[in-house]
Amino acid sequence: MRILLVEDDLEQLEPLQGILSEAGYIVDAAEDGEIAQWLISQKEYDLLILDWMLPTISGLSLCRQYRLSGKTAPVLMLTAKDTTPDKVMGLDAGADDYLVKPADLIELLARVRALGRRSPNWQGNSLRIADLQLHLADLSVERAQIKVELSPREAQLLEYLMRHPNQVLTRNQMEEALWEWGMEPESNALTVLVRKLRHRLQVVGAADWIKTVYGMGYRFSPPEC
Structure with missing residues (x-):
């Protein structure tokens, strides 16, 4: 949000x-x-x-x-x-x-x-795609009864990806969506953030759901989406 x-x-x-x-x-x-x-x-x-x-x-x-x-x-x-x-x-x-x-x-x-909860864009306190669930209330991700805590920025990235499944998202789109106005992310900030989120998702067996689209950005591709 x-x-x-x-x-x-x-x-x-x-x-x-x-x-x-x-x-x-x-x-x-x-x-x-x-x-x-x-x-x-x-x-x-x-x-x-x-x-x-x-x-x-x-x-x-x-x-x-x-x-x-x-x-x-x-x-x-x-x-x-x-x-x-x-x-x-x-x-x-x-x-x-x-x-x-x-x-x-x-x-x-x-x-x-x-x-x-009154916002026109509110979709509940959790997001679910396939069997992966993001809990926004406590900033955690869960799959197959395994739950992993996320940092605020990792949760923001996963939320953004889950709201745009199977779409190629450019680096500019993602930086504009995830960084606050007036903040200029370092050139490798998004790459580092994606790497950290993949590491978290590896615990629940979903690291490969984030695909790198070389020369453009990333795509979130769940197996059942």
């Missing part, structure tokens, strides 16, 4: 982005409303987390614009504004949920999981 996190206070932005990334989410972080507005025009998100008080464009205005554009992904307002009229204003602007700062990180993750 890809999240847009907009927060102008770096002391709050960095830990929020960190805990969301550790939970397996791909998080694009922006420090002002103008950058967030541009990102919304360039990418599709499964969830937006918006601070209300932002430089250039407020989170409230971003939420209104987002809804007026016809986009339906859930929006969580994260703000110090805690009066009932403020909450009503945020919800009326199109927000799906409202969390007052300072946010408890465990509660934030629970609300993100709940809102993720």
Whole structure:
């Protein structure tokens, strides 16, 4: 799941982005409303987390614009504004949920999981192809009653591959899908990540499901798909 996190206070932005990334989410972080507005025009998100008080464009205005554009992904307002009229204003602007700062990180993750289930792209907490199952809740992969833990990045890669079975995925497509905005992966980062995931899948006998398409990228080819 890809999240847009907009927060102008770096002391709050960095830990929020960190805990969301550790939970397996791909998080694009922006420090002002103008950058967030541009990102919304360039990418599709499964969830937006918006601070209300932002430089250039407020989170409230971003939420209104987002809804007026016809986009339906859930929006969580994260703000110090805690009066009932403020909450009503945020919800009326199109927000799906409202969390007052300072946010408890465990509660934030629970609300993100709940809102993720409202996303148009949500397909459940697990993905299954043939007899291979990816558990997104605990970042693990299972086959033939053998379960292997994955790193957040490994789980993101496997999720992306499982959502595009038997498709040739270019390196550019995969890097754009898996790396956060503003991060430039090293030239061999994807190769290393694929190697690590194959090593994990080897434990469950599925390493050869990831095929290298030389000169292009990779293809996920399950035997029964």
